[in-house]
Amino acid sequence: MKSSALAAYGVLGLPLAMAMLPIYVLVPNFYAADLGLGLALTGTVLFLARLLDTIQDPWLGRLIDRHTPRGWTLLLATAAIALSLAMAALLIPPGSLGRPGLAIWLGALLALTYTLHSLINITYLAWGARLSDQPNTRTRVAAWREGAGLFGVVLASVLPSILATQFGMAAALATFAITFAVLLCIGTAVLLLAAPRPHRIVRTAAGNWRLPLRNMAFRRLAGVYFINAVAVAIPATLALFFIADRLQLAELTGLFLALYFVSGALGLPFWTRLADRLGKRRSWRIGMLTGCAAFVWAVLLEPGSAWAYAGVCMMSGLALGADLALPPALLADIIPAEERDSTAAYFGLWSFLAKLALAIAGLALPLLALSDYQPGTPAGWNLALVYAGLPCLLKLVAARLLTSLPCGESKPCKRP
Template sequence: MKPALAYGLLGLPLAMAALPVYVHAPTYYAGQLGMALSTTGWVLFGARLIDTVQDPWLGYLIDRRAGRLSGWMLCAGLLLAISFAGLWLAPVQGSALIMWLVVMLIGIYTAHSMLNIAYLAWGARLGDQAVLLHAAAWREGAGLIGVVLASIVPGYLMAGQQVEQGMAWYALAFALLLALGIVALLYRSLPWLGGGEKQSWREPLANLAFRRLLLPYFLNAVSVAIPATLALFYIRDRIAAPQLSGAFLAAYFVAAALGLPLWVRLAKKIGTAKAWRLGMILAVLAFAGAALLSAGDVAAYAVVCILAGLALGADLALPPVLLAGLISPLHSPASYYGIWTLLGKLALALSGLALPLLAWGGYQPGVAGQGGLSLALTYAALPCAIKLLAMWRLNLVIRQQATLKGFAP
């Protein structure tokens, strides 16, 4: 097995436990298990908020254990596999279901953070900028395969007659992929080149270039998380094509995977930050018309999915590489990525509030004509506005950091 491939494999199961969980959990618990939509949204928000505060601390612990991560990652993998299975195989009903969802989500988020922060920090210490972009392409490519699988398979299983049995097999397959990814990373991957000096988790905030990058990254993450949370609702109740949900999601993520080599090549040519900015522009152009779509606009929405998917490739691959270029060789990277993933999780937490917002706007899942305009505006127009703010802030960063590697004009 090639070292770069061995590094990238873990991206597949980690991606399966990230955005797809956020996409499918609301519809699964509200549609299959009968939990109220607004309650599901508040649970998603609360669980993410509780989990978010621990990431800088986890990054600090990982820095302290650099080079001795086998036990850490194996324990985290076990917790993630158990929590992932528990999310889809809830043994309780009624009010107890709310607490069960909270506990399983926190378990998934915590274990995912333990693995993901170490994984990203590992990737930041693999070599020069070209090596980082190559490794990021493998990681995000494998991740997009995981996202495609996790986007299509649960929806197919939930539409069947034996949902619980199907989700049990799905959880088992996830556990096997997770075990393969961890073993490949620990024993067949590119080595972690150095660890830098140990530091407080707050020390990265003293890095001015890092602080400047946080706001555009956070705003962009919110703009991606909102439509991800609402995609299945939009496809079912705005486009009126729930039978094509898997196809739309597959088109979105396959387009992202196919676009990865293009973004890597473009970043090498014009700079990582400028390539990311072009990705933002493409995303706004793709989503701008989605607010105007209505029932039956299947072909037009397919085009939106493909273009937005291409833009997603830039959002996934380029920001972590951009961050890696800002970390001093004298500093350990996990503390940086702890703060980085904190913002990503906060963005997902805020996207969960879109569900109570839709309920306030009169939207009712599965009820024709109830809050359709509110759904369209929240799904498409709001993310475009936030993405434009992110792009404006990134433009300022590019000008301010023009002399730094990765930001060269």
């Protein structure tokens, strides 16, 4: 498959990835502080909306599988327009709602935004899984998608902060909403008009979201993926705390995050080529071990260690490419040919596991509270151990379990 075709597919990954960062990071503070909703009410609304977002994905996969690829075109076009409008309404709320009205507005728009984003994302993942029956091509499909997504995350982390410094948070979010809508519509149009079409599948048991659970290879891969996803989610949850309170370098947060994500994008071609040579399973395990070797040094960093932490961000970012590109490609490989009409059901459960991992990673905060860590105060080894030590331990467990995982690839597995 030509690079131009893969690029046409991958470009939608950019706006889809940039959508969630402002919602998770900026919206809570914007509604709670700037709009006066308050922490308790904002937190309650966020919890309920995220709970819905976590449990709905398997059912969305079932809905998507009931449509043919022709139906996916209308589904994606409609959902993209609706998501653009929902994001704009969420980030540019009316000014005279009052606290009860503002809480209802936030809850309704969050639920709608989460649902539409999941609907597009699961369809998009299923589209990529059906582009080719060649395992190596599936790896490249995932690499293009995740590479675009990483640049979307960088854009989402940099653009609002720069705009907020110059014009204030309300103007920054409004500009972001417009930018997101333009990029989402462009990405969707390019996918629908220029990307390769997904293979048509003879329909059999489509629409049964429990079908993937009967696949032993999926259950084993999902277990490894979930443990590794928790290992990735914990540092994502604690990164701002670690940079500000352990390293005491809050002013460099944007640069550290950008370095991490850009390194991840630059590392994707390496993991793609390595997977071609060694297989995806073995390459992913190497990526896990490489990530551990790079990230564990964060435990030893003292306040002010800017250059050392930049090195950790760069090396662990390079390893991130393996976590992004190889697991979804492995998932596409293990879906039996007779179940290809249920591709979205597989990716619906996959998305559910990713969001569940984020929820579980949130438990790191009360764990730190039990160790007497207080945000905004200088932190000791307790924060460093939970931020870097615990994720590395989980990655080692996942890497060990991966050794017994069937490859799901056309060529025999090579033992690592």
